[in-house]
Amino acid sequence: RLGSAYCCSCTPLCIFFSLLAVLLIAAGIAGLIIALIKPTTSTTSPAVVVITRSGDPIVGIYSTTAGGPTGASNGRYSNPGEMPPEAIDGLSSTKCLNFGVQGSPSAVLLGPGVGTSFYATPAISSASVEKGLLFASANDFPTRDPITVTLEIYSGPTGINPVAAPARSTYMLQQTFSNTIAFSSYRLLVTSQRSLSDAVQYAEAEILGYI
Numbered sequence: 075r076l077g078s079a080y081c082c083s084c085t086p087l088c089i090f091f092s093l094l095a096v097l098l099i100a101a102g103i104a105g106l107i108i109a110l111i112k113p114t115t116s117t118t119s120p121a122v123v124v125i126t127r128s129g130d131p132i133v134g135i136y137s138t139t140a141g142g143p144t145g146a147s148n149g150r151y152s153n154p155g156e157m158p159p160e161a162i163d164g165l166s167s168t169k170c171l172n173f174g175v176q177g178s179p180s181a182v183l184l185g186p187g188v189g190t191s192f193y194a195t196p197a198i199s200s201a202s203v204e205k206g207l208l209f210a211s212a213n214d215f216p217t218r219d220p221i222t223v224t225l226e227i228y229s230g231p232t233g234i235n236p237v238a239a240p241a242r243s244t245y246m247l248q249q250t251f252s253n254t255i256a257f258s259s260y261r262l263l264v265t266s267q268r269s270l271s272d273a274v275q276y277a278e279a280e281i282l283g284y285i
Contacts, residue, residue, distance in 0.1 A: 120284040122205050125196045126162040126260070134158040136174050136190040140224040140263055144193065152273075158192040161279045166243045169212040171275040187220065187274020191262040199285035201256035209233050210245045210278035217271035220264040225281065227253050229265070232276075236268065243277055253283075 126132075134157060138144050151157050152171050161170035174186040196202055204225065209232040211219060216239030220232050233246030240246065260281055267274050 122282050123198075123285060124164070124208075124280050125198060125202045125204065125283050125285065126194050126281045127196070127198060128159070128163040130162060130194055130197050132158045132162060132192050132194040134170075134172060134190070134192050135261070135263075136172065138189045138261075138263055140229065140265065144261065156275075158194075161192060161276060162194065162281075164278070164280075166210040166245060166277045167213070169275050169277045170279070171212070171218070171273055173273040182270050182272055184270055185267055185274075186272060187218070187264045187267050189263060189265075190274060191220075191223070191264050191279070193259065193261045194281070195259040196281070200258050202258075202283050202285045203256050204228070204253055204260065204281055204283040206248050206250040206282040207232065208245060208248045208278065208280040208282060209276055211240050211242055212275040212277050213243045215271065215275065216240075216242075217267075217269045218273050218275040219268040220266070220274050220276055221268055222264075222266045223279075224263045224265055226257060226260060227251070227255065232279075234268075234276075239268070245278065248282070 134151070135144050151173070156169055156171040158170050160168040170192070172187055172190040174188070174190045207223070207225060207228070209220070211234060219234045219239065221234055221236045222231055228251050230251070231249060233249050234240060262279055262281070264274050
């Protein structure tokens, strides 16, 4: 009406929009509260740790091929202080040395250490998932370096340079691979070594993964 004050808030349309605005604000506040209190699902992968450790049951093997049955246990070692337990003791100052089935300190052969290494059962877990290998070179004789190995689902390099011999008693680059299968024991086999020698040796051959 002319000359009368117009009150928008009194009309049905204005009341509707006012209520709608209040509802939208309330819904926004409720959504924010839910987002703040809603628990988040973590997608962080388990930590990769050393699976094989000092004191774990471990047996040296030789005359064995990848995918085949374990040929024979132990092998030939230079002395009691250079046997398979030294390969997983966490010390780069010790080593495992294996002459294999044919090797000896007086023989120079092509790959005497091929088909040798160890069978280990980690005590830390009855079902661990292997994700990597970490080798360390031994203290002397680069000709004895293992260059490639197999480990259950893995077949590849140890991380030791096949061309230029690395520093002695030194950890190499960690080798990683994809795997989701859990194992209770592991069989590691040397499949090649640097050159003609009388044995194969390495300071550490640590298996890494999830527990």
